[in-house]
Amino acid sequence: METKKFTATEIDQASALIRQGELIAFPTETVYGLGANALDEQAVKQVYAVKGRPSDNPLIVHVSDFEMVKQYVTEFPEHTKKLVDTFWPGPLTLIFKVKPDTFSTTVTGGLKTVAFRMPNNKATLDLIEIANIPLVGPSANTSGKPSPTTPQHVYHDLQGKIAGILEDGPTQIGVESTVLDLTAADGVPVILRPGAITKQQLEQVVGKVRVDQHLVSEKEAPKAPGMKYKHYSPDVPVWIIDGDQQVFEKAINWAKIKNKRIGLFADEQVVSMFSNEVDEVFSFGEHSVEEATRLLFAGLRSLDEKNIDVIFAQAFPETGLGIAYMNRLKKAANQNILKINSIFE
Known part of the structure; x- marks a missing residue:
């Protein structure tokens, strides 16, 4: 066709x-x-x-x-x-x-x-x-x-x-x-x-x-689309980076030790800080939840098509539009979030 x-x-x-x-x-x-x-x-x-x-x-x-x-x-x-x-x-x-x-x-x-x-x-x-x-x-x-x-x-x-x-x-x-x-x-x-x-x-x-905060499992029938525990996911694993420069540094160092090729979805400030430390980047520009939301799926798609092993994506506070942004990002990441006190194995 x-x-x-x-x-x-x-x-x-x-x-x-x-x-x-x-x-x-x-x-x-x-x-x-x-x-x-x-x-x-x-x-x-x-x-x-x-x-x-x-x-x-x-x-x-x-x-x-x-x-x-x-x-x-x-x-x-x-x-x-x-x-x-x-x-x-x-x-x-x-x-x-x-x-x-x-x-x-x-x-x-x-x-x-x-x-x-x-x-x-x-x-x-x-x-x-x-x-x-x-x-x-x-x-x-x-x-x-x-x-x-x-x-x-x-x-x-x-x-x-x-x-x-x-x-x-x-x-x-x-x-x-x-x-x-x-x-x-x-x-x-x-x-x-x-x-x-x-x-x-x-x-x-x-x-x-x-x-409704309930996350629908794969075996449950949802009442509306987009309620599954995992959804919106690229083939490459996604990890949410919830924190400052130190959290990004820990995540990137952990991935390098594991010999993983890294993709980064973040604002321009973070991208410029770590562009030489990762393999692929997708900047959503200014530190704006509106821009991050508008470009979230495009960014995940773009990085997923590159030869990388993991995507690190920037978190936003869960207020206003940030609730929708983090809802989609958490499901894309299968709820995997890295914070300042995360243990990297």
Whole structure:
């Protein structure tokens, strides 16, 4: 199969392929998604097959407006309108109970709920509107690997496996949307996956919000994507460096003793300090959690393609956007963190 690259002027062609049951990758403000007709079970099954994704993992349904959600949900929790008015289109996914027999279990993962999102990207909103159907849209990559933030990442993973890619340059945020469950019995919204929309921002709109800290094991069925203990992982092992210059020095010296080739993902100050001590570097520029988050997956992908044995990645405080950044980085690193008191063997 030839994977065609579509521009914003060719959305009609891309939407026609979607309606025919084909897979089209699409841009969002977070990462690139792998689009298929959410109402076509065979098309959705192809998403799982192409990604190599476990079928117990539910999919997010992407819509062009809130009216599309109303076709599948009968009762909306009290906070719904405030959340939609404030954060849509944008990087917030909302979980609702859906009408029986609306979506197949290939979409729901066997649950009675579905996650909906309206992405903040004009090309993709036009794609959904012209196709006039909701789209599933997991990240357009091989399952478990770093999510794609450029069309080139998608092409690298899925060329020859999908019909096309709707191109719109690099994404702006770089990590997947915040997932908010609105179906808790006590009515309190629950963050299942952190993203660019923070707990503090949500609480300013709806009051109390809980955070689900549970890490889903490989044998458990998650209620939302991205809840697995290990996820977003390159082939090369990743270690998080949580500390100052001394921690980086200890980690690098340890790796050298082990004769490991080293990749470094860090800000420009750290990169300039250690560039002569490591084998490959990826700088995210200024010491900014926004830039680190935007370039996290691109950096992990880039270093993973180099001839290295270990990636050392810089930590950020777990506040604001840093919660989402560290959530993804910890899963990429399988929870491996090196601190000042770490013992290097």
